Amino acid sequence: MVASGMFWRTLIAALLATSPALAQPVAMPDCTADGVLSDSEGLKLEVTYRCRAAQPLSFQPTEDRAAQYVSDLKVEQRDGAAEAHYSFDLSGFARAVDSTSVAVLRGNSVLATLGGWLLEPRGYDRVPVIDIRMTTGSGLIFATGLPKVGDAWRLSGIPVRFAGYTALGRLTYRELAVPAPGSLRPGQPKADAILRVAILDGISEAGRADLFDWAERTAEAEANYWQGFTARQALLGLVPVANKRGVGYGRTVSGGGVTVMVEVGVDVDRRRLFNDWVLTHELIHTGMPFIRGRGTWLMEGAATYVEPIIRARAGVKDPTRPIGDALLDQRTIAGIGNLWRAESCWDAGISPWRATADVSDEEALAVVSAARPRMLAAAAQGHQDRDHRVYGRAGRPCPRCGARIRARGQGDDNRRSFWCPSCQP
Numbered sequence: 354m355v356a357s358g359m360f361w362r363t364l365i366a367a368l369l370a371t372s373p374a375l376a377q378p379v380a381m382p383d384c385t386a387d388g389v390l391s392d393s394e395g396l397k398l399e400v401t402y403r404c405r406a407a408q409p410l411s412f413q414p415t416e417d418r419a420a421q422y423v424s425d426l427k428v429e430q431r432d433g434a435a436e437a438h439y440s441f442d443l444s445g446f447a448r449a450v451d452s453t454s455v456a457v458l459r460g461n462s463v464l465a466t467l468g469g470w471l472l473e474p475r476g477y478d479r480v481p482v483i484d485i486r487m488t489t490g491s492g493l494i495f496a497t498g499l500p501k502v503g504d505a506w507r508l509s510g511i512p513v514r515f516a517g518y519t520a521l522g523r524l525t526y527r528e529l530a531v532p533a534p535g536s537l538r539p540g541q542p543k544a545d546a547i548l549r550v551a552i553l554d555g556i557s558e559a560g561r562a563d564l565f566d567w568a569e570r571t572a573e574a575e576a577n578y579w580q581g582f583t584a585r586q587a588l589l590g591l592v593p594v595a596n597k598r599g600v601g602y603g604r605t606v607s608g609g610g611v612t613v614m615v616e617v618g619v620d621v622d623r624r625r626l627f628n629d630w631v632l633t634h635e636l637i638h639t640g641m642p643f644i645r646g647r648g649t650w651l652m653e654g655a656a657t658y659v660e661p662i663i664r665a666r667a668g669v670k671d672p673t674r675p676i677g678d679a680l681l682d683q684r685t686i687a688g689i690g691n692l693w694r695a696e697s698c699w700d701a702g703i704s705p706w707r708a709t710a711d712v713s714d715e716e717a718l719a720v721v722s723a724a725r726p727r728m729l730a731a732a733a734q735g736h737q738d739r740d741h742r743v744y745g746r747a748g749r750p751c752p753r754c755g756a757r758i759r760a761r762g763q764g765d766d767n768r769r770s771f772w773c774p775s776c777q778p
Contacts, residue, residue, distance in 0.1 A: 383404055384481050387488070388488065395444030396443040396444040400472070401436065402474065410435045419469060422443075422446040424439065425439055426438070443521060456469045461554060464520050465518065474513075484506070494521070494524055496519065496551045497549075497588055498517050498607075500610055516610075517588070520551035528549050528550075529547070529568065530547065531547070531569075532576040533545055536580075538580045546587075547585070548586075549586070555595075556593050566623075575637070584639055587639060598625065599621055600616070613632075630661070637656040659714070662709070676704075676709050676720070677704075678764040679709050692741070693728060699742050699772065701716060701723050705770045706770070706772070751775065
């Protein structure tokens with residue numbers, strides 16, 4: 354009985370010790386999760402949860418495939434406090450899943466969503482606040498996009514299953530200082546945000562240097578556009594992929610803290626990095642609301658429209674490229690063909706020959722907004738709109754101003770572009 358009483362007093366004292374309330378007005382967490390990361394025939398985790406809860410709690414994996422890699426789970430609850438301890442085979446889980454959306458293993462390094470390895474406390478009538486600490490063995494690193502509160506990483510306002518990426522193991526890691534949100538606005542004091550960059554095993558030393566430079570320059574371009582970076586802290590996980598020559602798939606998960614994953618070819622070079630759009634596109638998502646379901650098109654569309662503007666202003670995209678040529682580049686915006694290019698530019702009153710650097714944000718959005726209803730109608734009706742204003746009407750009068758419509762080949766493919774030289778400046 355004495356030993357049991359000491360256990361519960363120690364547990365409650367540990368919970369109280371996590372609160373820096375005496376130093377600053379920060380809310381006390383509902384739970385703490387203390388992890389120990391080791392490398393013994395693969396990456397292993399030992400996790401101890403301590404939670405304040407009057408009601409019974411359970412601790413469950415949020416990823417079905419994770420359950421078989423959890424071992425020795427023990428839960429004890431009494432007098433308003435609960436403790437859970439378990440072991441987790443992180444390398445085994447990441448090797449089996451092998452998905453950059455959930456968990457992936459490269460050498461002795463792993464990129465995984467937090468919910469991939471951290472069990473979720475269930476039984477609360479609200480989303481619990483969890484403070485996470487990680488002790489790492491020699492040469493091992495733990496990185497996350499969660500904000501730091503005292504000596505812990507805090508997950509607040511979102512369930513474990515929706516939390517972002519974490520990087521663990523023997524990886525290359527650097528913290529880059531970027532302008533804090535709003536700090537580039539006139540009259541605002543200068544301040545720094547932190548972009549945590551984790552490169553999983555498999556890239557050469559020279560390649561890693563290029564990747565850090567690419568990440569830093571892209572973050573600076575984003576900050577210059579938004580007048581400060583999009584978040585006070587963020588994690589960028591770069592995953593080597595053997596069967597890709599350039600930049601591959603990207604994904605943003607902002608749950609609890611901003612995190613971005615981008616696949617890169619193991620032999621990727623500077624030219625391919627700086628000619629690519631994926632990282633710029635994903636970082637745009639970090640500064641926007643995350644929209645699920647049928648509204649995803651708006652989130653993706655907005656990032657697609659802004660990306661070439663950011664890159665052009667940063668000098669990594671040709672600012673003299675005509676907007677009409679850019680609209681046919683499926684890496685810039687997917688789905689717009691020759692017909693919709695001509696008609697949407699006419700609707701917006703913008704020449705397809707105008708340089709992208711001379712097209713404002715509002716004008717770019719006007720072009721795409723004009724194309725969308727026509728494309729939706731064509732998809733619903735099963736055929737393209739035959740009521741063309743300029744497309745295929747070279748030499749005929751413009752229905753808006755009466756001037757003669759012109760046509761000329763544009764871009765590397767020399768596809769004919771139709772426009773009115775009078776009302777499309």
